[in-house]
Amino acid sequence: MTAPSQLRYILTLLIAVILVGCQSTYYSAMEKVGIHKRDIMVDRLESTQSSQEEAQQQFQSALEQFRSVVNFDGGDIEEAYNTLNSEYEKSSGAAQTVRDRxxxxxxxxxxxxxxxxxxxxxxxxxxxKQSSVRKLKETRKQYEQMMKNLKQAEASMKPVLDAMQDQVLFLKHNLNTQAISALKKELNNIEVDIEALIANMQKSIRGSRKMISTLKR
Known part of the structure; x- marks a missing residue:
C-alpha cells in the first residue's frame, strides 16, 4: 500500500471511529432522558417513510416536466433546459435524503x-431468556428483509437519476429542437424506471410500517 493510500485508509478509520463514538454518546444521552434505541429506530423509520414519499412525488414531478420538454412546441429552449435541470437537482437532493435516512x-x-x-x-x-432469544431472531429476520427492500428502493433511484442527468447534459450542450427530438427516444425508458422506483418504494414503505408495528408492541 502506498503512503497516500495508507493515509486515506487511516483517515477513513478515524472518521468511522469518531462517528461511532458520536452515535454511542448520542444514544447514551437519549437513554438518560428515557428515549431508548427502539424509540429512536421507530422515529428514524418514520422519517425514512416520509422522505420516500416526498421522493416519489419529486420523481413524478420530474417525469411530468420531462414529458413537457420532449413535447416542446415552440418557445424558449434554454428555459426548458433550466426547468429540466432544476427538476433533476431536486430529484438528486431527494434521493440523497432517502439514502441518509x-x-x-x-x-x-x-x-x-x-x-x-x-x-x-x-x-x-x-x-x-429463551423467549427473548426467539424474539430477537424474529425481529432481526424481519429487519433484514425490511433493509433489503429499502436498499432495493434506494438502488432503483440510480438509473432514473443517471438517465435524467444524461438528458440534462445533452440538452445543455444542444439547445435546439433536434436535441429535444432526440430526447423523446428516452422518455419510455425513464417512465419504466420511475414506475419500478415507485413500486419498490411502496414495497419498502409497507415493510417499514410492519417493522414499526413490531417495535411498538
Missing part, C-alpha cells in the same frame, strides 16, 4: 441488536 436506520438498528444480544447474558430466568 436509510443509513441512520441502519446505525441505530445495529446498535439496538448488539445491545439486545449482549443483555441476553444478564438473564437468570432460563425461560425468559
Amino acid at each position: 436509510i443509513a441512520s436506520v441502519s446505525h441505530v438498528s445495529e446498535a439496538l441488536f448488539d445491545e439486545w444480544e449482549d443483555e441476553l447474558d444478564l438473564y437468570s430466568n432460563k425461560s425468559l
Whole structure:
C-alpha cells in the first residue's frame, strides 16, 4: 500500500471511529432522558417513510416536466433546459435524503441488536431468556428483509437519476429542437424506471410500517 493510500485508509478509520463514538454518546444521552434505541429506530423509520414519499412525488414531478420538454412546441429552449435541470437537482437532493435516512436506520438498528444480544447474558430466568432469544431472531429476520427492500428502493433511484442527468447534459450542450427530438427516444425508458422506483418504494414503505408495528408492541 502506498503512503497516500495508507493515509486515506487511516483517515477513513478515524472518521468511522469518531462517528461511532458520536452515535454511542448520542444514544447514551437519549437513554438518560428515557428515549431508548427502539424509540429512536421507530422515529428514524418514520422519517425514512416520509422522505420516500416526498421522493416519489419529486420523481413524478420530474417525469411530468420531462414529458413537457420532449413535447416542446415552440418557445424558449434554454428555459426548458433550466426547468429540466432544476427538476433533476431536486430529484438528486431527494434521493440523497432517502439514502441518509436509510443509513441512520441502519446505525441505530445495529446498535439496538448488539445491545439486545449482549443483555441476553444478564438473564437468570432460563425461560425468559429463551423467549427473548426467539424474539430477537424474529425481529432481526424481519429487519433484514425490511433493509433489503429499502436498499432495493434506494438502488432503483440510480438509473432514473443517471438517465435524467444524461438528458440534462445533452440538452445543455444542444439547445435546439433536434436535441429535444432526440430526447423523446428516452422518455419510455425513464417512465419504466420511475414506475419500478415507485413500486419498490411502496414495497419498502409497507415493510417499514410492519417493522414499526413490531417495535411498538
